[in-house]
Amino acid sequence: MKANCWYDKHDMRVEEVPDPKVLDPRDAIIKITSTAICGSDLHIYNGFIPTMEKGDIVGHEFMGEVVEVGANVKNLSVGDRVVVPFPISCGNCFFCQRGLFSCCENSNPNAAMAEQMYGHAPCGIFGYSHMLGGFAGGQAEYARVPFADVGPIKIESNLTDDQVLFLSDIFPTGYMAAENCGIQPGDTIAVWGCGPVGLFAINSAYLLGAERVIAIDRFPERLRMASDKAKAETINYEEKDVFDTLKEMTGGRGPDACIDAVGMEGHAHGAVHVYDRVKQAMMSETGRPIALREAIIACRKGGTVSVPGVYGGILDKIPFGAVVNKALTIKSGQTHVQRYMRPLLERIQRGDIDPSYIITHHMPLDQAPEGYRIFCEKEDECIKVVLKP
Ligand SMILES: NC(=O)c1ccc[n+]([C@@H]2O[C@H](COP(=O)([O-])OP(=O)(O)OC[C@H]3O[C@@H](n4cnc5c(N)ncnc54)[C@H](O)[C@@H]3O)[C@@H](O)[C@H]2O)c1
Ligand SMILES: [Zn+2]
Ligand SMILES: [Zn+2]
Helix, strand or coil: CEEEEEEECCEEEEEECCCCCCCCCCCEEEEEEEEECCHHHHHHHCCCCCCCCCCEECCCEEEEEEEEECCCCCCCCCCCEEEECCEECCCCCHHHHCCCHHHCCCCCCCHHHHHHHHCCCCCEEECCCCCCCCECCCCECEEEECCCCCCCEECCCCCCHHHHHHHHCHHHHHHHHHHCCCCCCCCEEEEECCCHHHHHHHHHHHHCCCCEEEEEECCHHHHHHHHHCCCCEEEECCCCCHHHHHHHHCCCCCCCEEEECCCCECCCCCHHHHHHHHHHHCCCCCCECHHHHHHHHHCCCCCEEEECCCCCCCCCCCCHHHHHHCCCEEEECCCCHHHHHHHHHHHHHHCCCCHHHHCCEEEEHHHHHHHHHHHHHCHHHCCCEEEEC
16 A cells, blocks of 8 residues: 655655554554644654654544454444544553543553653554554555544544544644633633644634634734634734733733643744754754743633643743742643544534634645645645545
């Protein structure tokens, strides 16, 4: 089959690789019909994710048709149309039973590698480094899906791939980010980043009852999408000071909750950015946490900072004193996608939201390397790329 493989920083190649096989009775093989490039994939593309190996198949947002099931997969049949969640989770362990699917204890065969870094290992994730299990990803014609009896959700309505594909990751991610804000009626939520995750965080904040959502970015097309399609008020951080503007917009108090939907590749101007770039290049910090710093400083006293943005290791100059002295709550996590797939599918079916609005580019799988490039460079007003194997 064909698959998109990582070779090096900015070096992705679509290659012929062996077809996946059922290795465990709980596996299924999926013939992929749609697969997307995530902001998290850009961290791999830009060389910031350790323990990638040349030839690794990437991609963790995918859906398709079941073509083979292991003997213990009773809930799926050949021919079923499914969306696959990006965390690989057993459904039975201490964490899965509590709905903490991305903390599953049974799906990461390389847990020891992650334990060195984090103390305890997260679950396995498709196409996301050896530290997170070394699983082949879904930017391919076929994928092996472990624990297929608990993960994939069947799509039985005639919703299109574009409408349901993002149940695999970014819609639940935006939703969990908003849910983690503990939104109360009347709340104002600020969202750093108007990429796919930020956009769904805005939508979800409104679905959960926020009165105002203020979104921050610098790309006009992203800010436009945030205001026109997601009804956020916007701040272009290249034109206005974010802290001062947020303060002004909230009567001096600050937003009730702040969402960092930017993550480890935050952008800024000036000395601080240079400092972070140098430290990140030297691996003496693993991320550029500009948005996280701003979110902590801007948040109102007693508020919540919710962090869906991905950070990998050690961060520098986090104003933790503000967390303590303003009595902030910080919530984060790789998304427990399995928890949200059913209720969010129901919201799509009811017409509360049509997640396909964020798609700017459809491309054949063959053009995946070009898709990564334009998404990374924000060329051609690219916001979300869907690949068709
Ligand atoms: N927690 C999870 O399970 C999970 C799942 C999916 C994605 N993510 C993470 O969410 C983050 C966003 O993903 P995405 O797909 O939307 O990526 P993206 O790269 O398309 O969007 C990031 C946006 O942040 C903006 N940005 C950069 N610096 C900024 C700053 N200082 N202030 C405000 N905005 C700034 C960029 O202009 C860009 O529009 C990534 O870190 C990704 O890894 C996490
Ligand atoms: Zn993702
Ligand atoms: Zn588990």
